[in-house]
Amino acid sequence: MLNEDTICAISTPIGEGGIGIVRISGNDAIPIAARIFFSKKKKDLKSVPTHTIHYGIIKDAKTGDEIDEALVTIMRAPNTYTKEDVVEINCHGGVLPLKRLLGLVLKNGARLAEPGEFTKRAFLNGRIDLSQAEAVIDIINSKTEDSLRLAVGQISGILSKRIMAVREELLSIIASLEASIDFVDEDIEFISKSEIGERIKRIIKELECLIDSADEGRIYKEGIATAIIGKPNVGKSSLLNALLKEERAIVTPIPGTTRDVIEEWVNIKGMPLRILDTAGIRHTEDIVEMEGVRRSREALKNADLVLLLIDKSTTLNDEDKKLMGEVKEKRGIVVLNKADLPSKVKEGEIKDFLPNKAIASISALNGDGIDGLRSAISNLILQNKVTSGERPIITNLRHKLAIERARTSLENLQASLKDEMSEEFLAVDLRGALNALGEITGETATEDILEKIFQEFCIGK
Ligand SMILES: Nc1nc2c(ncn2[C@@H]2O[C@H](COP(=O)(O)OP(=O)(O)OP(=O)(O)O)[C@@H](O)[C@H]2O)c(=O)[nH]1
Ligand SMILES: [Mg+2]
Numbered sequence: 001m002l003n004e005d006t007i008c009a010i011s012t013p014i015g016e017g018g019i020g021i022v023r024i025s026g027n028d029a030i031p032i033a034a035r036i037f038f039s040k041k042k043k044d045l046k047s048v049p050t051h052t053i054h055y056g057i058i059k060d061a062k063t064g065d066e067i068d069e070a071l072v073t074i075m076r077a078p079n080t081y082t083k084e085d086v087v088e089i090n091c092h093g094g095v096l097p098l099k100r101l102l103g104l105v106l107k108n109g110a111r112l113a114e115p116g117e118f119t120k121r122a123f124l125n126g127r128i129d130l131s132q133a134e135a136v137i138d139i140i141n142s143k144t145e146d147s148l149r150l151a152v153g154q155i156s157g158i159l160s161k162r163i164m165a166v167r168e169e170l171l172s173i174i175a176s177l178e179a180s181i182d183f184v185d186e187d188i189e190f191i192s193k194s195e196i197g198e199r200i201k202r203i204i205k206e207l208e209c210l211i212d213s214a215d216e217g218r219i220y221k222e223g224i225a226t227a228i229i230g231k232p233n234v235g236k237s238s239l240l241n242a243l244l245k246e247e248r249a250i251v252t253p254i255p256g257t258t259r260d261v262i263e264e265w266v267n268i269k270g271m272p273l274r275i276l277d278t279a280g281i282r283h284t285e286d287i288v289e290m291e292g293v294r295r296s297r298e299a300l301k302n303a304d305l306v307l308l309l310i311d312k313s314t315t316l317n318d319e320d321k322k323l324m325g326e327v328k329e330k331r332g333i334v335v336l337n338k339a340d341l342p343s344k345v346k347e348g349e350i351k352d353f354l355p356n357k358a359i360a361s362i363s364a365l366n367g368d369g370i371d372g373l374r375s376a377i378s379n380l381i382l383q384n385k386v387t388s389g390e391r392p393i394i395t396n397l398r399h400k401l402a403i404e405r406a407r408t409s410l411e412n413l414q415a416s417l418k419d420e421m422s423e424e425f426l427a428v429d430l431r432g433a434l435n436a437l438g439e440i441t442g443e444t445a446t447e448d449i450l451e452k453i454f455q456e457f458c459i460g461k
Contacts, residue, residue, distance in 0.1 A: 006032065007113035007121075008105045010098050011460035017093030022101050023460060024087045024110055025118055030074060032108045033087040035061060037072055045087075050076035058091065060104055067104060068097040082118050083125035116457025120450065123442060129160050130442030130453070134396055137456055138221065143265055143272045147220040150395050159392040159399070162210070163440050166203055170434045173199060174427055181423045196426065197417050200410050203433075207407045210394055217395035219304070223265060223274035224381060227299040229327065230309035231319040232256050232280025235337040238364035239309060240264065240277040243374075249277050256280060259292040261299050269378040276303070282319055305380065306332030307373075312361070313341035316349055324353040332357060333376050339363045398453075399440050406436040 006026025012019070024032060034045040039056035048054060052074055058067040068091040080086040089105075091097050106112060114120075116137075123133045131154060138151035153159075176191035183190075228236045232255035240249050243266050250257055262277040276299045279292030300306060308327050310320050324334075334350050336343075340363040347359050360376050362369030394400050409432035416425050438444030 006110045007117055008032075008102065008110040009113040009118075009460035010102055011088070011118075012093065012098075014095060014098070015093075016095070019090050020093035020098040022089045022091070022098065022105060023118065024089075024105060025080075025082045025084045025113075025121060026110070027085065028109055029085040029087045030076070032105060032110055033072055033074070033089065035108050036067075036104055037070075045072065045074055048074055050074060051079075058089065058101060058104065060107075067100045068092055070101075078125075081127075082121040083127045084121060113459060114454070115459050116454035116461055119457060119461055120454045123450075128155075129157075130445055130450075131159050131163070131396070131399065131440050132157060133442075134398075134453060136461065138395060140458070140461065141221075143223065144220070144267050144270055146270045147272060147395075150217065150220050150393055153392070154395065159394070160441050162206075162392050163437050166206060167434055167437050167441075167443075169199065169203060170430055170437075174430045174434070177423050177427050177430070181427070193417055193420075197414070200413055200417075204407055204410050204414075207403050207410070210392065210403050211400060211407070213392065214394040214397075214400040217393040218397070219381075220272065220393070221395045223272040224304045225276065225299075225302060226273045226305040226307060226377075227276045227278060227296075227303035228307045228309055229278055229296065229300050229323060230280060230311075231282050231317075231323065234280070234309045234311040235364045236280065236309050237262075237277050239307070239335070239337065239362070240275055242362075242364045242367055242370050243275060255282075256284070256286075256289055259288055261295050268374050271378060271381055273305075273377070281323060300326065300330070303330065303332075305377070306330045307335050307377075308332055308357075309335050309337055310345060310350070311338050312336040312343050312345040313338040315344045321353065324350070327357075328354065331380060333373070333380065334359045335373060336361045337364050339368060340366055398449075402436045402439045406433040409433040409436065 006024060006028040008022060008024040011021045011023040030046055036058050037045055037054070037056050038059050039054060043054055043056070045054065054072045054074070056070065056072065058070045059065065060067070071090040073088040075086045077084050089101060091101055119133050119136050122128050123130055135151045135154035139148060139155065142148035142151055173191065173196060179190045228239055230236050233253070237249035237251045237258050240262065241247055241251065244264055248264055249262050258277060258279045260279070264275050266273045266275050278296035278299050279289065281293050281296050284290055284293060306327050308323060310316070334354060334357050336345060336359065339361045350359055358376050358380065360369060360373045362373055394403070409429045413426055413429035416429060435444045439449060
């Protein structure tokens with residue numbers, strides 16, 4: 001075991017709940033628990049079998065102070081979350097009992113865990129690799145069934161297996177190359193340059209598939225940034241509320257009501273949308289509104305998907321037309337709102353400006369057409385995407401960048417092959433690719449990388 005000290009933390013959310021859990025991991029976890037646990041039958045936790053649960057009172061042996069009644073789970077190494085001895089103390093879930101319990105465990109020799117330290121130990125002790133450790137955060141942060149499914153896939157090692165297979169292949173090429181270098185005088189060729197070329201070509205193709213999957217993966221993890229854009233008073237905030245089915249944003253008949261970007265998650269057919277309600281875009285002298293409009297344009301620029309909202313109960317004006325020009329190059333849908341009122345806008349007028357955009361007609365006020373809009377959104381997102389089975393999907397930018405670096409090394413290698421460089425040069429590029437991929441699973445990750453990854457965890461995980 002790499003870690004000498006025993007760590008502890010409150011592992012359930014702070015607040016009032018039915019139960020709360022303090023988790024302890026390390027060599028002293030069980031002796032510490034034994035010192036503060038008292039049962040009627042005078043059980044000694046140090047001698048109970050592994051993976052058993054025990055009822056008793058948690059008490060400060062020195063002062064006699066009783067903290068709470070508790071259920072204590074004893075799990076001995078190595079079949080535990082961290083591969084170390086782990087104790088979980090379940091007590092009543094209030095803030096105070098949990099804090100007092102934690103204080104008592106600290107007083108008896110444990111140290112407070114850093115964020116993610118339990119999972120870091122699982123990685124350092126070899127139970128999971130780095131990409132699986134990262135999937136733990138993704139599972140905790142999952143917003144939809146699909147993002148959860150991807151994270152669970154990653155924790156089960158779908159990605160690790162693929163990366164490991166590519167690394168094996170690279171290693172076998174390196175081994176043959178190095179043998180050729182060692183036996184250069186004997187004129188034996190262990191692997192031909194053309195065979196290396198072929199195998200590298202296949203590997204690059206595989207890496208490219210993974211890189212392409214990252215777009216899809218990012219969408220599941222970060223949500224599809226969807227900006228509702230339009231001139232003032234067309235019903236943008238009303239549409240946000242209709243999609244959310246709650247009165248989230250302020251709606252008034254006064255143009256210029258929304259001043260700041262409002263961001264909310266909506267689940268549309270299993271896909272997480274990060275919807276941004278924006279300030280109505282128009283020319284203005286008001287400093288506050290000007291800043292709002294600037295933020296609207298920023299949201300428009302960064303959006304994966306744009307819903308351009310137009311009030312169909314009034315004739316199109318220059319503000320609408322200008323916005324139609326601005327969204328031309330973006331993926332998006334033109335949404336004609338206020339369909340409950342007599343219509344002054346014909347679809348043909350929109351088609352003249354935006355011939356290739358889908359058009360939806362809705363009433364954000366009474367909800368008509370909202371289901372149709374949801375379908376239009378999901379069709380648009382699914383249009384250029386293959387749905388995945390067992391194929392790994394990259395959901396993590398760090399992984400994508402590492403794979404891109406591996407690809408660059410292999411492309412350098414292709415250039416070296418073309419220039420008929422010696423085996424030594426080829427081996428350098430191969431090692432570069434090998435190391436880049438090793439950062440994903442953790443074989444070659446530096447202390448800096450580890451620190452950055454585990455900082456993102458919550459304490460107690
Ligand atoms: N009749 C009708 N009125 C609507 C509809 N949608 C919104 N409205 C009304 O239009 C007015 C403006 O709605 P908002 O949702 O605040 O419009 P907005 O685009 O967010 O406006 P700004 O934030 O000022 O840019 C309100 O009085 C709404 O009740 C609709 O479908 N039909
Ligand atoms: Mg608004």
